[in-house]
Amino acid sequence: MRYIYGPIKSRRLGLSLGLSLTLDKVCDLDCIYCQWGSVGKTVLERKEYVKAEEIIQELKSWMQNHPQETQELKFVTLSGLGEPTLNTCIGDLIDQVRNVTGLNIAVITNSTLLGDPAVRKGVLKADLIVPSLDAVNQEMFNKIDRPHTGIKLNEIINGLIALRKEFRGKIWLEVMFIAGINDGPRHIEELNKVIQRINPDKIQLNSPVRSTAEKDVFPVEKAKLEKIKMILGDKAEIV
Numbered sequence: 001m002r003y004i005y006g007p008i009k010s011r012r013l014g015l016s017l018g019l020s021l022t023l024d025k026v027c028d029l030d031c032i033y034c035q036w037g038s039v040g041k042t043v044l045e046r047k048e049y050v051k052a053e054e055i056i057q058e059l060k061s062w063m064q065n066h067p068q069e070t071q072e073l074k075f076v077t078l079s080g081l082g083e084p085t086l087n088t089c090i091g092d093l094i095d096q097v098r099n100v101t102g103l104n105i106a107v108i109t110n111s112t113l114l115g116d117p118a119v120r121k122g123v124l125k126a127d128l129i130v131p132s133l134d135a136v137n138q139e140m141f142n143k144i145d146r147p148h149t150g151i152k153l154n155e156i157i158n159g160l161i162a163l164r165k166e167f168r169g170k171i172w173l174e175v176m177f178i179a180g181i182n183d184g185p186r187h188i189e190e191l192n193k194v195i196q197r198i199n200p201d202k203i204q205l206n207s208p209v210r211s212t213a214e215k216d217v218f219p220v221e222k223a224k225l226e227k228i229k230m231i232l233g234d235k236a237e238i239v
């Protein structure tokens with residue numbers, strides 16, 4: 001299988017099948033915590049890295065060969081190796097996956113392209129969007145997410161606010177906390193203000209547990225995450 005991964009069982013989504021919209025890691029960020037490691041470059045060009053039809057063919061064949069698991073699936077998740085919204089076929093793919101599976105569709109995105117109305121138009125077709133936002137000041141964002149030079153944090157935040165206004169499905173905003181970088185009280189206060197403007201349905205607090213792209217990346221202790229959760233309010237949960 002080239003585009004399918006899983007299925008993966010999670011508390012958040014139940015049994016979900018993952019689809020990658022690229023063959024290799026293609027991303028406009030180079031996060032220090034990336035589980036795929038660093039490929040040493042970022043890519044901002046949107047194009048049809050893989051055709052929707054190719055992914056759909058593989059999906060149909062997987063479903064034929066796994067009838068029992070297909071019955072148990074709750075979600076199809078577009079994510080995979082890199083940033084799925086870099087593939088211009090994402091809106092078309094969501095339509096086709098829905099036709100083939102009849103399942104709910106989630107998009108996991110790093111949020112960088114949500115300032116672009118064409119990107120939002122594509123992802124609006126999903127049922128659930130899980131965008132990430134790790135920092136609300138440019139310096140901290142640069143340190144954690146190491147973006148392509150064309151990416152601006154204020155455009156990401158404005159894109160998330162616009163998405164909330166346009167999207168009828170659920171938004172679960174994910175924040176990855178790295179010990180000693182974005183877990184200080186001042187940043188949490190600023191983050192809280194920005195999150196209130198975005199108004200997601202849930203705020204998912206995460207911290208790296210797997211191997212990361214860089215060596216010196218440490219998770220935030222559970223007790224501290226609990227404190228952050230209290231500050232961010234009822235919508236926040238530790239995942």
Ligand code: SF4
Nearest residue numbers: 027029031034082110
């Ligand atoms: S956005 Fe995701 S795929 Fe891209 S570098 Fe960050 S963690 Fe890795």
